[in-house]
Amino acid sequence: MDIQWFYIAVCIAFSDILHGILWHALSDFYILLGEVINNIVKSSFKTWIVHELLEAIFHVIIVGLLFQSATIGVLAGTIHFIVDLGHGYYNLKLTPIQHRALHFVVESIFFMTVLAI
Numbered sequence: 001m002d003i004q005w006f007y008i009a010v011c012i013a014f015s016d017i018l019h020g021i022l023w024h025a026l027s028d029f030y031i032l033l034g035e036v037i038n039n040i041v042k043s044s045f046k047t048w049i050v051h052e053l054l055e056a057i058f059h060v061i062i063v064g065l066l067f068q069s070a071t072i073g074v075l076a077g078t079i080h081f082i083v084d085l086g087h088g089y090y091n092l093k094l095t096p097i098q099h100r101a102l103h104f105v106v107e108s109i110f111f112m113t114v115l116a117i
Helices: 004-025 027-041 044-067 070-089 096-116
Strands: none
Touching (some): 004 070
16 A cells, blocks of 8 residues: 555645635635524534535545545545544544644544555
8 A cells, every 4th residue: 555545634634724724714704604504504513514514525625626536535525524523522622733633643544444445
């Protein structure tokens, strides 16, 4: 097995940083979008899930384009979504480096496993 798992994990991290930049640059739009979503689903928890799903779709698109593979994009978005749900649900208090490390380790192990099959 080569180190493609490493490149995928780095690209997911890049995609997450890009998402953060866009989140801050377009925060007014995201606040309005969040309010619209919250009015539709009528639940803060469901609004959070929709936000995480939209973020996962963003990662699917970015990573899928970078690797020119819809499969890698979908897998990357899915594992990132699962890790985000996990640390969000358990309300882990992580520093930015701990957050990035958690994602990198879990996503790396996931892709090592998938690519080894």
